[in-house]
Amino acid sequence: MIDTIKRISGVNPRKCMKCGKCTASCPAFERMQFHPHQFVDMVENGRIHELMNSEGIDFCLSCFACVERCPRNVEPAKVIEAVRLAVVRQQGGAHLTPDEIPALLDDELPQQAITAAFRKYRK
């Protein structure tokens, strides 16, 4: 499983020096049970199922603040995305179904929000 995450993300979690700048930069901190530096650490230590079952993994905004500011070029966002994909690629792992969509829409909501949500939350 560690290898799957490493392969999907292309990230070597061992580059991390545990400075926590990713977590310091994360706008979605409050909504996530585990934070970017923990993702990197837990992937390194094989605690991937915990991550997959944790709250708020779909809250990462992919804003790349952690990627930009990481002094070691670890790219935590890619690790989080890989964990999320590990979830949605499972049967029934999708986070969003087409039935749920109409209730979420309003007149102004741009297409890209829906497209993005679909891309992010289901396969």
Add this chain to the structure above:
Amino acid sequence: MQERLKQKATQLLENGTVDRILGWKAGEFFYDLTPAVFTTKEQIEKDFVFNVFAGANLSKYLIAESRKGGKVAAFIKPCDSYSFQQLLKEHRIWRDNVYVVGVQCDGMCDAAKLGDGVLSVKEEGENLIVDTLYGEKTVLKADAIADRCASCKSKKIVIFDELIGEQGEETENDRFGEIARLEAMSPEERFEFWRGELSRCIRCNACRNVCPACSCEKCVFDNANSGVRNKAAADSFEENMFHIIRAFHVTGRCTDCGECSRVCPQNIPLHLLNRKMIKDINELYGPYQAGADMDTKPPLTNFTVDDCEPSIVHERGGQ
């Protein structure tokens, strides 16, 4: 022209300017004029020859002649003058002992272009009157001109004490055309070309012996300590090594006089290797003509901080 040269030679001897004259005399055949030293008027009258076959570059002989004591006069054609000055630059010739008579030249002829059975040749203006086994014929001089003269780089006599004929200028020429054609080939084609040419080498050393740049006191191929000594090719690989090493040794010093190819009994176009190096130097390090002056630093003992990297050979492909 021959008469003017003879006259000048006699005059220089008689008025005591020099003790010896370096010129040409007839060889075994009509077309192989040979460098020769004359010390008396009589010798000159009898043997001195100058015609369209006086291709031999006399400058190299001055290395030895200039050291023999006394003064020697030499007839130097434009292309010879570059070799002469290059040797001066390398401190090889003792300038004080040489009196240089510059001789303008319209290009030398290649006997092979006159056809078979030639017995003798006479110059008549733009024509050559060729006497053959099969009778007399007239050939346009321009049609028999040697390849190296057809792409003559310069009519300028870069150094002289006295001039016979007009001073000339550097000429427009396409002497690098043949190189460009080879460069445009694929490496495989070039390889086949050179294999075809170099496999004919018999290691007679004629090229080395005639080359004005090959004037070392002791040639590396004769030197046990050089690690590449071989008198004759023990291993035919060494023939090619010989040509590569020789070409590299004269790189930046070769004036492109073309003597190497002229004397090659196997007609290997050896000058192409030297010319390729000249073309590279011009393109990579700026125009340079060996022997053109006394001051410009030779390209291989010079550099600029921004020189191209050797990988340029990869990058620019075959060119």
Add this chain to the structure above:
Amino acid sequence: MQRVGVFVCWCGSNIAATVDVEKVAEVLAKEPGVVFSTNYQYMCSQAGQEMIQESIAKYNLTGVVICSCSPRMHENTFRKTCEKAGLNPYMVEIANIREQCSWIHKDKETATEKAVILGRAAIAKVHLNAPLTSGTSPVKKRALVIGGGIAGIQTALDIADAGFDVDIVEKEPTIGGKMTQIDKTFPTLDCAACILTPKMVDAAQNEKIHIYSYSEVSSVKGFVGNFKVTIKKKARYVDETKCTGCGLCTEKCPQKKVPNAFNLGLDNRRAIYIPFAQAVPKVATIDADYCTMLKSGKCGVCSKVCTAGAIDYTQKDAFIEQEYGAIVVATGFNPIKLDQYDEFAYSQSPDVVTSLEFERLMNAAGPTGGTLLRPSDGQHPHTIVFVQCVGSRCDDSKGKPYCSKICCMYTAKHAMLCREKYPDTDVYVFYIDVRTPGKNFDEFYRRAVEEYGVHYVKGMVGKVVPENGKLKVQASDLIGNQQLHIDADMVVLAAAIEPDKSARPLATMLTASMDTNDFFTEAHPKLRPVESPTAGIFLSGACQGPKDIPETVAQASAAAAKVIGLLNKDHLVCNPCTAQPDELMCNGCSSCEKVCPYGAITYVDKEFRGPNRTTLLRRVAQVNPAVCQGCGACTVACPSGAMDLKGFSNKQIMAEVDAICR
């Protein structure tokens, strides 16, 4: 044919683990000329060296091949060993089967095979070796120190103390360097100026020391014992010999808006200035970029007020040539530019400062007179956030890969001083690790936490948002697993330090090597830490790597000791591997002379015997072995192959080629 002995070293398991040393010794024993071949655990040990010496005597060896670590490591050791046994030291060749074999290969068979080939090459070479004797060259008894910071000053004082002349070249108008800008020093908290300025005065007053301030090295030629250096004395438009340092001009100059570099631009100075009160030499300098007289020819106030008549608007850069036996590099460091890290809003708010700027804000001689005030509004800050490792310990694409070493300690110092002077401030320090290896260092840091109540937070700041006069700091607290949001008044960034920009061109002039970060490389990281691999070049202070003051001073004195050791000698033993022409083959063409970087080649006209009892006068090359450094450029330039290099002759190298390719 030589009688060769082969000695294969195991280097413990370093070689023996991947190379079958016994087999190597066995196979090499069959090489031509090898009369003895053996292997041993540690050839460089006393016992190993004795074994070599005994074998030389016993087997009457004329050549020795040692298969061991890199010749850069122990070539000299083994040469000395053999010399003691009566063998010429240059009859020794090393086959590098550790760095270039056992350490890079895993498969024992492959590594063994390669070791044998490397051994063969060395044997082939040693057969062609000839005994060489070293010449000597004189030593110029004068040292040059480049950089007049604490490192350069200490080195110069120590060298002068031993009785040698020493020149300091400093690019700024005053010596003193970074330490002059520092307020207090850790871990003792004594005043930096109080310990530095007496040393600056000592240097100025020492008869053996000459200070070239506002000067740079513009060219270096020569070699150890015999450097020829050109020093460029930049025009300061003030005659140093006349200026009394009264400072009147610096008060009267009408150009008041010049950013004061000494205070890192936190305040302004005049166009004519003395950097600070204790400057050495205490001489004014005109800043040509701002002086209206120099720019437009109108003004001349300083000249009018100067009673000593020291102002000279026509002064030009002057060049001084001097010879030295040794050169010490003490070019120091600078904090990096922080443009790349603007998540900390350094370029967006004046209240975000670097630690060095913070030093100036705390310093009694600084822009605020020693009272800590915010640059934006001059208010006293109540919450201060320190951020560690800004630009240090980064991936290469993001900053400096190394630890800047001094930041943990000076930040602890800053935090402690803040709390001591202003107990009403809240001080946070965000750290990745706190690194305090040093005498009384960790105790110092613990005091900051325990006695002074500094909040040390393991975590990093992610974003600083200047808003309404506050700096909103968003950070992580990894131990508390929370994101912190602090409204700070000031943020202090511990910027990484990097070598001074002048170091790279200087290294090129000195042909001294540098690492990828532009720190000078030492000859050996453990055993020769103050010497450059280039003979006669020594390293002092932070130009070699990040250092604090005590370490810098220790290294400065160590470098001085090495210089004194060198200058004490009247002659240096030269490298005997020099070029040598075969006069019989020399054409006298001057090709070699043109490429010699040392001017070691000259020409003479010499008589040679010719055929038939004649004599021939020929021009031939001569090499001065005391000047030749043995690069070999001439050997390749020589068309006839008359020039060869002793120790690396054509035949020797070709023998190695043959051995490898066969």
Add this chain to the structure above:
Amino acid sequence: MPVNEEFKPTIVAFCCNWCSYAGADLSGTNRLQYPANVKIIRIPCSCRLNPMFVLRAFQRGADGVILCGCHPGDCHYTTGNYYARRRMTLLFSMLDFLGIERERTRVEWVSAAEGAKFAATMNDFSATIHKLGPNRRLEDLRCRKD
């Protein structure tokens, strides 16, 4: 031509004593692997490399020859590598002109601090030579008349 299943190229690396030989040592110190068929010959400076040595190596069966020296500007002898750079450029050009695969010759500048670059260079060069196969053209230029 018999197919040489396991072609182990012979590669000669000439390294200057001050930068590249030290760089090679550093790659050893850092245990960075590169193929064993790379054999290093120490020369004082890249400018000591006589083109004859390169030819000699090919003559004796080398499949690739590489010269490593200090970066331009950093030569221990100030200017040596500048001369080496011109000499090798022209030599390589001449070999290329003769139709020899230009990939068989290379110059790389490797400083004493670039252990990783040294290993990477050797790996890359070795892989290149491996792809080219044995040095046949220079051998064929021997044009044995048998």
Add this chain to the structure above:
Amino acid sequence: MTYSYFPGCTLKTKGKDLDIWGRASAEALGFTLEELPDWQCCGAVYPMAKDEIATRLSSVRALMAAGEKGQDLVTLCSACHHVIKRVNNDLRTDETIRDKVARYLKLETPYAGETNVRHYLEVLRDKIGFDVLKEKVVNPLTGRKIGAYYGCMLLRPASEMGFDDPENPTILEDFIRAIGAEPVIYARRNECCGGYCTIKDKGFATKQVDAIMENARNCGAEELITACPLCLYNLKENATDGLPVAYFTELLAEALGVKEAAK
């Protein structure tokens, strides 16, 4: 100068304004945006997973279509720009992805990222020049205090986007100056607005937006501009008490005097 133009899904629907004013201004400035025929939605999210190929293909098709015409590919929407530029970078640098894409699309020669991707703003800065733009302004927006909102996708990761300094960008500020207004610099202009979570958790989006608005207002901004339809929506709809927000192209068209005509 003619550029291939990739409008993207939103610019054809809810984000028409961004598109219309962008094109009108382009004409006024003397460059043409030639819409790619049959373009497909870029997917709106850059596929970070190295093993996803299909999600990269629509970008590759657009890139190749522009490449065949020998034109640079210009985008207006931040998201499209982000996705297409990064996919292009993948094909430039990642051999595996390049090979897989070539096999998917049955390409004879693999596409290796030869096409240049430019954001409309980059064209203004690097090709037209802000000084030239300034000269062409007929209707300078003098006296307006405008905060630039960059959001996340234009700038990050800087190593791939190569757009501007990711932490202290200036391109939009220079743009604002060029159209005669006064830029207001505030630090949160590159902090994420939380737009992606608007479907999921409006409260969260609101919190993000309010922080940005507060910061901009406190620094003196009276209105904001953006290049991203999602940011525009989010800043407008989810703010508690927001400043007015507009597309940068709207102000551009206004300054160039082509705003009304385009509508």
